[in-house]
Amino acid sequence: MLVKTYGSAVHGIDATTITIETDVTIGLRFFLVGLPDNAVKESQQRIESALRINGFQIPGKKIVINMAPADIRKEGSAYDLPIAMGILAASNQINDAELEHYVMIGELSLDGGLQPAKGILPIAIKAREEGFKGFIVPKENAREAAVVDDLKVYGVENISEVIAFFNGSGTLEETVVNTRDEFFANINHSDFDFSDVKGQENVKRALEIAAAGAHNILLIGPPGAGKTMLAKRIPTVLPPFTLKEALETTKIHSVAGKIDTETSLMTMRPFRSPHHTISDVALVGGGTFPQPGEISLAHNGVLFLDELPEFKRTVLEVMRQPLEDRVISISRARFAVEYPASFMLVASMNPCPCGYYNHPTRPCVCAPGMVQKYLNRISGPLLDRIDIHLEVVPVPFNKLSELRAGEPSEKIRERVMRARNIQAERFRGTEIHANAQMSSRMLRKYCNPDEAGNQLLKNAMERLGLSARAYDRILKVSRTIADLEGSENIQADHLGEAIQYRSLDKENWGT
Structure with a gap:
């Protein structure tokens, strides 16, 4: 007897429905075909034990299982449940009338218990798209799958519950999550807040500008200056997730x-x-x-690289393409996948190997030329993709001992969101959503300083020895500063503030 059950394979962050065809006929041996990997092939032993302990058995006949489409590689142990149910239905041990309406996922323990699986959310989305009535998953994955509307999600702990459900001798409890209510109830919860930061007003201002324009930022300062503490609070001032962004980000984390x-x-x-x-x-x-790698797990959020020069050169260089394209394409001989990677890069580093170059009280003990050599660990093309370079100095005692709390993240976020709304209107109809992503053509259209601003920019380029690549970055940052102030045009003072955030440019730092 031939029976079809349904599982799913995840490719990138999208799922493909897998039809598991099971045929039990006269003969011997067990055949599993359709490009399964070793974890899938080992399912026979897990299924045999799980069925036996729960009062069922694999029939002593010829069993042929085909996992279609056969040109997609099937990986992992999550096919155990649909394969087991297909064997039971094809051997007339359970009723197969409703099997075609459900997608099933789950690894079987030897006693029939179900272990959690990865990639549940994209599988649930695909099941709804293809019109399945329900989705049966391990209990630990039920809330994740229940995010998807118009799909009945059942979380189960043992295969015996699934068998009873299809035989009509038992029921399964549907898992229901009100996605919108839960999303908006928790959208502003955070353990960090900028009100905890003492002093560092200039750094907080730079981080506000970076958040408002989605600019990449590099913090340079001695140990203990607060670089990591400040970086951890950046997500609290970024605009809240939209429901679409939350769903896309959750899919990536689900696959991982x-x-x-x-x-x-x-x-x-x-x-x-x-x-x-x-x-x-x-x-x-x-x-x-x-x-997915770390750059994809940081999608729609922040990727923080602490002690940037300590990363291997090859590791840093692979980020250059996704920083520009906001997507990472991974091509190998046997597969090609694409993961989203639209993140805000925040990096920090000591100014030199000893950490105290430019320190107000402690002397730097590095040999001559070591400061420049240390910075040279970061390639020019990567540094070129970082809009803001900012020096962070230690907080003096009188600031640390203040009892008054600083400005809370909520107030900063309000200003950031107003600036982002201006940018959303400016870039309507394009794939760009922030100033940092502007192309050269857009720079000419939206970033035209007046005569005084142009003269200021010219003088700064000459006197500070700023590189040509700093020119575009200064214009983008000044456009964001203007947006924060609600100004339609870029003024000289906007350019002046943007220029100071390039004062650590490679050509004049450490000389």
Whole structure:
């Protein structure tokens, strides 16, 4: 007897429905075809034990299982449940009348328990698109899948519950999540706030500008100056997720297996802070079994690289393309996948190997030329993609001992959102949503300083020795400063503030 059940395969951040055709006929042996990997092939032993312990058995006949389409590689152990149900239905041990209406995912333990799987959200979205009535998943994945409307989601703990459900001798409890209510209830929750930061008003101003225009920023300062503390608070002043952004970001984290059992939809922008020993593949994604890298996990959020010069040169260089294209394409001999990677890069570094170059009280003990050599660990093309370079100095005692709280993140976020709304209107009808993404053509259209501004910019370029590549960056940052003030035109004072954020440009730093 031939029976069809349905599972799903995740490719990139999208799912493809897999039809599992099971045929039980006279004969012997067990055949599993359709390009399965070793984890899928090992399902026979898990299924045999799970069925036996729950009072069923694999029939002693010829069993042929085809996983279609056969040209897509099937990976992982999450096909155990649909394969087991197909075997039971094809051998007339359960009723198969409703099987065609459900997608099933789950790895079987030897006692029939279901283990959680990755990529549940994109699978649920695909199941709804293709008109399936319901989605049966391990209980730990139920809330994640229930984000999708118009699809009945059932979380189960053991295969015996699924068998009883299809035989009509038991019921499954539907998991219901009110996506909008839950999303808006948790959208502003954060453990960090800029009110905790003492002093550093100039740095907070620069971070506000960076958030308003989605500009990449590099913080340079001695140990203990507060670079990491400031960076961790940047997500609190970024505009809140839209529901579309939250869904897209949750899909990526779902594929990577980063969604916990209590989370249905991500409500805070991600903040990823990989260690400087990270490999190329871990940063950009890929591998034998393709997974999103840190730059994709930071999609719609912040990627923080602490101690930037300590990262391997090859690791930093692979970021150059996604910083421009906001997507990472991974091509290998056997596969090609594409992951979104629209993130805001925030990096920090010491000014020199000892950490105290330009320190107000402690002397730098580095040998001559070491400061420039240390900065040279970061390539010019990568530095070119960072709009704001800012020196962070230690906070004096009188500021640290103040009891008065600083300006809260909520107030800063309001100004950021007003500036982002101006940019959204400016770039309506394009794929660009922030000033940092403007092309050269857009710069000529939207960033035209007056005569006084042009003269100021010319003088700064000559006197400070700024590179030609700093020109575009200064214009983009000044456009954001103008947006924060609600100014239609770029004024000389906007340019003056933007210029000071390039004072650490490579040509004049450490000389």
